[in-house]
Amino acid sequence: MSIRELAKEYKPYAVKIRRDFHMHPEPSMKEIRTSDRIVEELESMGIECKKAAGTGVVGIVKGKGPGKTIALRADIDALDLQETNDVPYKSQNPGFMHGCGHDGHAAGLLTAAKILKEKADTFDGRVKLLFQPGEETAKGALKLIEEGELDDVDGIFGLHLWNDAPVGKVSIEAGPRMASAGIFNINVTGKGGHGSMPHQGVDAVLVGSAIVTNLQSLVSREISPLDPAVVTIGIFNAGTRFNVLAGEAYLEGTTRCFSMEVNDSFESQIQRVVEKTAESYRAEAVLDYNELVLPTINDPAMSAIGERAVEKIAGKDALITYEKTTGGEDFSFYLKKAPGAFAFVGTKNEEKIPLYPHHHPKFDIDEDAMEVAAALYAQYAVDFLNK
Amino acid sequence: MRHKEILDTQKEYVISMRREFHKNPEISWNEFRTSKRIKEELDAIGIPWIACAKTGLVATLEGEKPGSVVALRADIDALPVTEQNDVPYKSINKGVMHACGHDGHAAMLLGAARALKSIRGELAGTVKFLFQPAEEKAGGAKLMIEDGALEGVDAIMGIHLWNDIPAGKMNIQAGPRMASGDVVFIDFIGKGGHGSLPNQTVDPIVVASSFIMNSQAMLSREKSPLETVVFTLGEFKAGTRFNVIPEKAHMEGTFRCFSQEARKRTGEAIKRYAEETARSFRAQAKVSIVEAMPATINDPAVAETVKTVAEKVVGSENLVWQEKTTGSEDMAYYLQKIPGAIAFVGSGSSEKGKSFPHHHPKFDINEEGLANGTALYFGFAVEYLEQNH
Numbered sequence: 001m002s003i004r005e006l007a008k009e010y011k012p013y014a015v016k017i018r019r020d021f022h023m024h025p026e027p028s029m030k031e032i033r034t035s036d037r038i039v040e041e042l043e044s045m046g047i048e049c050k051k052a053a054g055t056g057v058v059g060i061v062k063g064k065g066p067g068k069t070i071a072l073r074a075d076i077d078a079l080d081l082q083e084t085n086d087v088p089y090k091s092q093n094p095g096f097m098h099g100c101g102h103d104g105h106a107a108g109l110l111t112a113a114k115i116l117k118e119k120a121d122t123f124d125g126r127v128k129l130l131f132q133p134g135e136e137t138a139k140g141a142l143k144l145i146e147e148g149e150l151d152d153v154d155g156i157f158g159l160h161l162w163n164d165a166p167v168g169k170v171s172i173e174a175g176p177r178m179a180s181a182g183i184f185n186i187n188v189t190g191k192g193g194h195g196s197m198p199h200q201g202v203d204a205v206l207v208g209s210a211i212v213t214n215l216q217s218l219v220s221r222e223i224s225p226l227d228p229a230v231v232t233i234g235i236f237n238a239g240t241r242f243n244v245l246a247g248e249a250y251l252e253g254t255t256r257c258f259s260m261e262v263n264d265s266f267e268s269q270i271q272r273v274v275e276k277t278a279e280s281y282r283a284e285a286v287l288d289y290n291e292l293v294l295p296t297i298n299d300p301a302m303s304a305i306g307e308r309a310v311e312k313i314a315g316k317d318a319l320i321t322y323e324k325t326t327g328g329e330d331f332s333f334y335l336k337k338a339p340g341a342f343a344f345v346g347t348k349n350e351e352k353i354p355l356y357p358h359h360h361p362k363f364d365i366d367e368d369a370m371e372v373a374a375a376l377y378a379q380y381a382v383d384f385l386n387k
Numbered sequence: 388m389r390h391k392e393i394l395d396t397q398k399e400y401v402i403s404m405r406r407e408f409h410k411n412p413e414i415s416w417n418e419f420r421t422s423k424r425i426k427e428e429l430d431a432i433g434i435p436w437i438a439c440a441k442t443g444l445v446a447t448l449e450g451e452k453p454g455s456v457v458a459l460r461a462d463i464d465a466l467p468v469t470e471q472n473d474v475p476y477k478s479i480n481k482g483v484m485h486a487c488g489h490d491g492h493a494a495m496l497l498g499a500a501r502a503l504k505s506i507r508g509e510l511a512g513t514v515k516f517l518f519q520p521a522e523e524k525a526g527g528a529k530l531m532i533e534d535g536a537l538e539g540v541d542a543i544m545g546i547h548l549w550n551d552i553p554a555g556k557m558n559i560q561a562g563p564r565m566a567s568g569d570v571v572f573i574d575f576i577g578k579g580g581h582g583s584l585p586n587q588t589v590d591p592i593v594v595a596s597s598f599i600m601n602s603q604a605m606l607s608r609e610k611s612p613l614e615t616v617v618f619t620l621g622e623f624k625a626g627t628r629f630n631v632i633p634e635k636a637h638m639e640g641t642f643r644c645f646s647q648e649a650r651k652r653t654g655e656a657i658k659r660y661a662e663e664t665a666r667s668f669r670a671q672a673k674v675s676i677v678e679a680m681p682a683t684i685n686d687p688a689v690a691e692t693v694k695t696v697a698e699k700v701v702g703s704e705n706l707v708w709q710e711k712t713t714g715s716e717d718m719a720y721y722l723q724k725i726p727g728a729i730a731f732v733g734s735g736s737s738e739k740g741k742s743f744p745h746h747h748p749k750f751d752i753n754e755e756g757l758a759n760g761t762a763l764y765f766g767f768a769v770e771y772l773e774q775n776h
Contacts, residue, residue: 195640239621239639
């Protein structure tokens with residue numbers, strides 16, 4: 001049987017496992033039951049596996065002979081969200097919910113493992129199954145990398161079930177797919193005093209405001225108009241009383257972009273604006289900048305493999321183009337270690353499932369997408385290894 | 388010389404009253420014990436009084452002969468400050484302290500009342516003693532006026548003991564002395580959303596920051612460089628999370644002016660900058676200006692009379708010039724209604740840098756200044772009634 005046919009046959013398995021995960025959601029880096037269940041399933045398939053990155057699982061499916069290694073990644077964590085769906089597989093853990101589709105990712109990859117195990121005589125090399133914890137907190141991918149799981153990998157493929165694309169359709173274009181996310185805070189130190197004697201102090205409210213307005217020109221003047229970029233200040237806190245000159249101001253914000261070049265320049269650009277603006281007002285400002293995730297940029301050759309795989313498992317019409325999104329993915333960290341591609345697998349079908357966005361308490365998917373996801377994981381691995 | 392002798396006999400009394408008030412401070416609108424003690428003292432002196440503005444009072448001393456009516460004002464409230472002085476008359480009310488000298492004001496006015504009572508036969512006209520509550524909350528003077536404290540009054544004088552001036556010296560000048568102090572509340576209403584999709588939002592933090600930057604030009608470009616206006620936003624609060632664009636930004640501030648005209652113009656300019664800046668970003672500004680204290684402006688004629696008396700009390704060489712201050716004083720409300728003046732009577736240490744500023748937990752006055760203030764109250768009442776007979 002072809003991969004496409006096997007995926008159809010194992011669809012009930014995929015749905016069953018997905019519902020099991022959906023009923024038992026667990027927060028990031030605490031996916032204890034989930035990872036135990038994954039180990040159980042892999043062992044019952046006869047696939048060698050181990051726990052990794054705490055509550056993650058790494059499995060290996062060996063082909064018929066030596067060759068390259070392709071990593072397939074599924075994230076497995078849920079959200080701290082109270083599910084309001086009325087379905088038989090509703091979350092049993094109050095306050096937690098698979099509101100982003102990771103239940104489907106984990107189940108899809110387990111189903112692909114089942115398929116690959118059966119088709120092991122059709123490829124050389126190895127398939128490394130990465131069941132990654134803690135995607136929502138952007139900790140899991142880094143932890144797996146830190147443990148060396150990407151060191152022996154030649155390429156990586158991941159996917160996201162996506163409610164904004166119709167079921168049966170897949171987007172896996174080359175280039176930027178998801179945004180970077182940076183988090184930063186700024187501590188402005190001026191000099192407090194009485195509001196009626198501003199000259200005796202250094203007004204941190206004014207300095208903070210100057211920083212906010214000056215930061216606007218990074219996007220409008222310094223970064224190429226062709227490179228999408230976002231700098232947002234989400235918090236501005238200063239002062240205690242209307243007539244007391246604020247001596248300190250605290251600002252917190254986030255950055256987004258789609259190119260490594262912009263991503264790498266954000267910190268020094270923001271630092272320059274922040275520090276020099278403060279200095280021009282005789283104040284001091286300290287920036288603390290951290291990268292949460294990098295831009296997710298698909299390698300063109302790896303995307304091409306994915307596109308061919310989609311044609312095989314779902315037909316030419318299944319390929320769609322989908323605009324990149326400003327959401328972030330810690331899959332991006334893998335792409336620094338190995339060439340890779342990330343696909344959006346459509347789950348939208350308003351005739352069957354009311355449409356709600358990801359992270360919504362009524363989020364749900366059309367499970368027909370499970371068949372596509374499982375087949376795509378498996379086909380991608382085989383095509384990569386046989387290339 | 389008889390007046391000087393009469394005043395000399397008040398010195399000990401004023402110091403002991405000041406220490407009693409200092410030991411028993413009460414915050415604005417809670418001056419129950421203080422006003423009760425003042426009433427008892429006035430009863431002992433023999434001057435009738437009526438309660439006014441809740442915890443305040445107005446005492447009236449009618450001279451033998453008819454004439455004008457002059458008012459002397461002392462504020463009597465303390466501050467929510469914990470005293471850190473180690474003195475025998477240290478505050479016994481935890482967390483409350485006479486850290487601005489109002490204890491001295493009340494005591495000096497009682498001393499002046501005693502002295503004036505003893506020369507009642509010489510007075511042509513009436514002296515009213517205004518013991519005013521809640522100066523620190525800026526509501527005391529307003530309520531005193533509403534309750535009729537200024538009815539029939541021709542002129543008023545108030546004193547502030549001032550630690551920036553050494554005891555033995557005084558300041559009295561015509562024109563603006565202290566600033567108005569109004570409160571501004573501004574909410575910039577934008578449209579909240581995710582920090583990664585700013586196009587779907589109207590970011591109120593950018594709007595508010597732009598307003599602050601834009602409004603600086605009000606001070607640097609719109610008003611005369613010779614005119615003093617202060618505009619300070621002491622609070623800026625917005626947002627809950629680094630990656631969420633909030634719906635609104637809230638700020639609070641104050642503006643200070645030295646004329647009613649500037650006050651009106653500045654309030655309008657702040658509104659204009661806020662509303663038009665907001666509109667330029669497709670946001671909305673809700674500006675609320677709460678009028679607090681007007682500017683304290685000394686009437687030239689009354690100031691001149693006070694000056695004449697001050698020269699007699701401390702000598703013309705001890706009259707000092709002092710720049711107007713951007714602080715506020717609710718004496719301003721009286722001065723809006725009738726001619727009057729506020730004088731600053733030195734209560735600072737003669738050693739430079741030894742005095743703590745007003746409102747400081749270690750604030751204390753140099754009690755040598757009390758006799759001068761008592762004499763100034765007394766002398767002004769006598770002089771004004773004589774001049775306006």
